[in-house]
Amino acid sequence: MLRLFFAFLAYFAAMTLALSSLAEEKPAESKAGKWDKDFAAMEARDQMSPPPKKGILFVGSSSIRMWDLAKSFPDRLTVNRGFGGSQLIDSVEHFDRLVLPHQPRIVVLYAGDNDIAAKKIPQQVAADFAAFHKKLRAALPETKLIFLSIKPSVARVKLLETQREANELVRKACEQDKLCTFLSVEKPMLDENGQPRSDLFLKDGLHMHNGGYKIWAELLQPLLK
Numbered sequence: 040m041l042r043l044f045f046a047f048l049a050y051f052a053a054m055t056l057a058l059s060s061l062a063e064e065k066p067a068e069s070k071a072g073k074w075d076k077d078f079a080a081m082e083a084r085d086q087m088s089p090p091p092k093k094g095i096l097f098v099g100s101s102s103i104r105m106w107d108l109a110k111s112f113p114d115r116l117t118v119n120r121g122f123g124g125s126q127l128i129d130s131v132e133h134f135d136r137l138v139l140p141h142q143p144r145i146v147v148l149y150a151g152d153n154d155i156a157a158k159k160i161p162q163q164v165a166a167d168f169a170a171f172h173k174k175l176r177a178a179l180p181e182t183k184l185i186f187l188s189i190k191p192s193v194a195r196v197k198l199l200e201t202q203r204e205a206n207e208l209v210r211k212a213c214e215q216d217k218l219c220t221f222l223s224v225e226k227p228m229l230d231e232n233g234q235p236r237s238d239l240f241l242k243d244g245l246h247m248h249n250g251g252y253k254i255w256a257e258l259l260q261p262l263l264k
Contacts, residue, residue: 077122091116096143099150111256126154127167134174149187165208188223191235193244
């Protein structure tokens, strides 16, 4: 019996050592460093061609990253700080790196799309928006904030009602601040049957082509004063 006990201890020690070695070989990627390459590339471009300050800063996920702002707003000073796959909380956690260096007069934020797809509830999306808004007000109290509503898309049509719930919570939050605007992009992106317009999207049914961005630009232009 005693021999069995010591054999078990030896086996347990060996397994613990093996698992420890595996963890050392393949450490989990820290959330803090997930976007380092994206930010480093942005900052490298900034060094070569410094972006304007006091301009219009676009922040958010791939719908922002893929937007040709110079084409949509040729008469505006714009800066694109979209990073694909990001969620709202990522713009909150990296606010100092994404927003502060540019001292923008307007921030245009699009996020929440990936959050809902990752099964975050609408209340969490609203809470993350509130956290972004709080940081913005603390650092840049006179800067306008425009939140582009979570878009309806072919790829995520089953999430439309959940997206609407999140949008409504953010809209109500924006009503509490005269410098915050909730801009709904939903209506012109739906067809006569209330379904996402496939003609606005690339083959993946998620990312937009120029037709989608044209709608967004037309809606947004009057607010960029």
